[in-house]
Amino acid sequence: MKSTNKDSNAREKKTILKQPLEMSLCVLLIAIVGVTFIQVLFRYIFHLSLAWSEELARFFFLWLAALASAYGFKTKSHFALSFLVNKFGKRIQRLIGSIVSFVVFIFLLLFSWKAFEYTLSVKSQIAAGTRLSMSVPYSAAFVGSVLMLYYVIRNWWTDFRRPAEAE
Numbered sequence: 001m002k003s004t005n006k007d008s009n010a011r012e013k014k015t016i017l018k019q020p021l022e023m024s025l026c027v028l029l030i031a032i033v034g035v036t037f038i039q040v041l042f043r044y045i046f047h048l049s050l051a052w053s054e055e056l057a058r059f060f061f062l063w064l065a066a067l068a069s070a071y072g073f074k075t076k077s078h079f080a081l082s083f084l085v086n087k088f089g090k091r092i093q094r095l096i097g098s099i100v101s102f103v104v105f106i107f108l109l110l111f112s113w114k115a116f117e118y119t120l121s122v123k124s125q126i127a128a129g130t131r132l133s134m135s136v137p138y139s140a141a142f143v144g145s146v147l148m149l150y151y152v153i154r155n156w157w158t159d160f161r162r163p164a165e166a167e
Contacts, residue, residue, distance in 0.1 A: 021071055021147070028064040032057050055129035059137040066144025073151035094159070101156040108152060112145035 039053035072078045085096050119142050123135040 021067060021074065025064065025067055025071060028060050028067070032060045032064065035060065052129040055127055059127075059130070059132070062137045063140040066140040067147070070144050070147035070151060073148045073155070076155060097159055098156065101152055101159075105149065105152050105156075108145050108149045112142055112149060115139075115141035115145055 035053050035057045039050055039057070042048045042050050042053070085093055088096070115138070119135045119138045122138055123133055125134040126132070127134055127137075
C-alpha cells in the first residue's frame with residue numbers, strides 16, 4: 001500500500017514540473033498575497049511603513065498579468081465571437097480561425113519586439129523601493145508576449161493538422 005502512495009506522489013511531482021507556467025502563476029499569486037499581508041501587518045500592527053512592499057507587489061502583479069494572458073492563450077480561454085463564426089461551414093470556420101491566428105501572430109510579433117526594445121531602454125533606471133532595475137518588471141510584457149506567440153502557433157498548428165470534419 002505504501003508503494004502505491006509513493007508512486008502517486010512521484011506522479012504528482014512529475015505533473016507539477018510539467019506545468020511551469022501554471023506553477024509560476026501559483027507562486028506569483030502566493031507572493032502577492034504574502035507581500036501584501038506583510039505590508040498590512042507592518043503598517044497597522046507595528047506602525048511602520050515598508051518602502052519596498054507596495055512596489056514589489058506591483059511588480060509581481062505585472063508578471064502575473066503577463067503570464068496569465070499567456071495561460072489564456074494556452075487554454076484557449078480568451079473571449080471570442082464564436083456565435084458569428086459558427087454560422088459558417090467547417091471549412092470557412094477553419095479559414096477564419098487561420099486568419100485570426102495570423103493577425104494575432106503579427107500583433108504579438110510587433111508587441112514583443114517593442115516590449116523588448118522598451119525593456120532594454122529602461123535597464124539603467126532603478127526602482128525607488130526595491131532598488132531593482134526597471135527592466136525586471138517591464139520584461140514581463142516581453143516574456144508574456146513570447147509565450148503568447150508560442151501558444152498561438154501551437155494552437156494554430158494543432159487546429160490545422162486536425163482533419164476537417166464533413167460539412
